[in-house]
Amino acid sequence: xxxxxxxxxxxxxxxxxxxxxxxxxxxxxxxxxxxxxxxxxxxxxxxxxxxxxxxxxxxxxxxxxxxxxxxxxxxxxxxxxxxxxxxxxxxxxxxxxxxxxxxxxxxxxxxxxxxxxxxxxxxxxxxxxxxxxxxxxxxxxxxxxxxxxxxxxxxxxxxxxxxxxxxxxxxxxxxxxxxxxxxxxxxxxxxxx
Amino acid sequence: xxxxxxxxxxxxxxxxxxxxxxxxxxxxxxxxxxxxxxxxxxxxxxxxxxxxxxxxxxxxxxxxxxxxxxxxxxxxxxxxxxxxxxxxxxxxxxxxxxxxxxxxxxxxxxxxxxxxxxxxxxxxxxxxxxxxxxxxxxxxxxxxxxxxxxxxxxxxxxxxxxxxxxxxxxxxxxxxxxxxxxxxxxxxxxxxxxxxxxxxxxxxxxxxxxxxxxxxxxxxxxxxxxxxxxxxxxxxxxxxxxxxxxxxxxxxxxxxxxxxxxxxxxxxxxxxxxxxxxxx
Numbered sequence: 268x269x270x271x272x273x274x275x276x277x278x279x280x281x282x283x284x285x286x287x288x289x290x291x292x293x294x295x296x297x298x299x300x301x302x303x304x305x306x307x308x309x310x311x312x313x314x315x316x317x318x319x320x321x322x323x324x325x326x327x328x329x330x331x332x333x334x335x336x337x338x339x340x341x342x343x344x345x346x347x348x349x350x351x352x353x354x355x356x357x358x359x360x361x362x363x364x365x366x367x368x369x370x371x372x373x374x375x376x377x378x379x380x381x382x383x384x385x386x387x388x389x390x391x392x393x394x395x396x397x398x399x400x401x402x403x404x405x406x407x408x409x410x411x412x413x414x415x416x417x418x419x420x421x422x423x424x425x426x427x428x429x430x431x432x433x434x435x436x437x438x439x440x441x442x443x444x445x446x447x448x449x450x451x452x453x454x455x456x457x458x459x460x
Numbered sequence: 461x462x463x464x465x466x467x468x469x470x471x472x473x474x475x476x477x478x479x480x481x482x483x484x485x486x487x488x489x490x491x492x493x494x495x496x497x498x499x500x501x502x503x504x505x506x507x508x509x510x511x512x513x514x515x516x517x518x519x520x521x522x523x524x525x526x527x528x529x530x531x532x533x534x535x536x537x538x539x540x541x542x543x544x545x546x547x548x549x550x551x552x553x554x555x556x557x558x559x560x561x562x563x564x565x566x567x568x569x570x571x572x573x574x575x576x577x578x579x580x581x582x583x584x585x586x587x588x589x590x591x592x593x594x595x596x597x598x599x600x601x602x603x604x605x606x607x608x609x610x611x612x613x614x615x616x617x618x619x620x621x622x623x624x625x626x627x628x629x630x631x632x633x634x635x636x637x638x639x640x641x642x643x644x645x646x647x648x649x650x651x652x653x654x655x656x657x658x659x660x661x662x663x664x665x666x667x668x669x670x671x672x673x674x675x676x677x678x679x680x681x682x683x684x685x686x687x688x689x690x691x692x693x694x695x696x697x698x699x700x701x702x703x704x705x706x707x708x709x710x711x712x713x714x715x716x717x718x719x720x721x722x723x724x725x726x727x728x729x730x731x732x733x734x735x736x737x738x739x740x
Binding site: 284287295325338345346401413416421422425446448 | 465466468469471472473499500502504505508511514516518521522525528529533651662
């Protein structure tokens, strides 16, 4: 875990409200981008992100840095919450299509990170690495991963949508994720422990 | 596919419901698998950077955030309150194991707040509302008590295939009996780039070689094994290494890993640990 995030969690546990705006500055760009990509609606995306940040405030005492980074914690909650909202709306199909079409490029080089310059520099670099790694994936692997990631589709649903055998979809997801893991390994290893 | 192979789909929330349940049961038994999931969760978090940024009004959002924070109840390590309410499996995506189901946890504290705020001087209709709220609080309290009893009998719970992940992985029960069973077999993936003749090796579930020993990659073909690079795994059993492929002109149809003295060997001196053939 980056020490900046570790300090923030410690302050949040102490009840320091200003730590919450710092947490916002470090993570809001990423979280809002993700929620918006899933939901396609700005107000809904903001609601999801604020709800998750509030939850981080309430549950900071239970965050366990041995299990992962603050970023992974927040992203997982936002994605989960956004997909729940999406399913509740029954708009899964349409948005899954837009996720598959949308690709990874638009605006990706211009992170609108908040007021934390260190976060801006650090995550601007990360964004370039992630974008490049996604671009280098075979398109079929990327498509399967994006349908799951942004559209919340299961492997069976992806197979049905693409008219591909289930086994093929499983292999694409496994192989694609393993490639991403190798490509992104330096980004999460150096930030932890 | 092995459970290790399924881990990526699990973290993406892409396993079908029955597959996800089976995977979570295995997850409860295997610390190595939990580490794999934790690591893949970091990869998954980074993927959010693939979504384009959008402009936003930071001042307004921060003001809303502070407003929510000031009226939010704090957890303060009160774990038991949440056990009963976090039972719903959620898109196969467990945040950290003790922080599931956003939203599902809110009712208990909010109901208590509502009871407190309503006070005494309300009309009869409102008092009916209070009674309902209190009934809701009592109901939740019973759920919590039930969940706590369940949490106390780890073995019994593990036998229940339909027990949810949130319960299986409740913080206080974490590793008591779960690490005793065997580790999954190690796995190694090679990403062979024929153009650059470089290999990226990724291993998991591979215990670190003891002091003075390393793992070595071998390229297998018609003749004697061709020595490849050496590496060692981290304490969590994973390794990522980039190394040269065989000399150009040397054909190979598969690869294998052995354990060798530090510095590597020119021919294998120990049994093959894992082996595979090129191109699946």
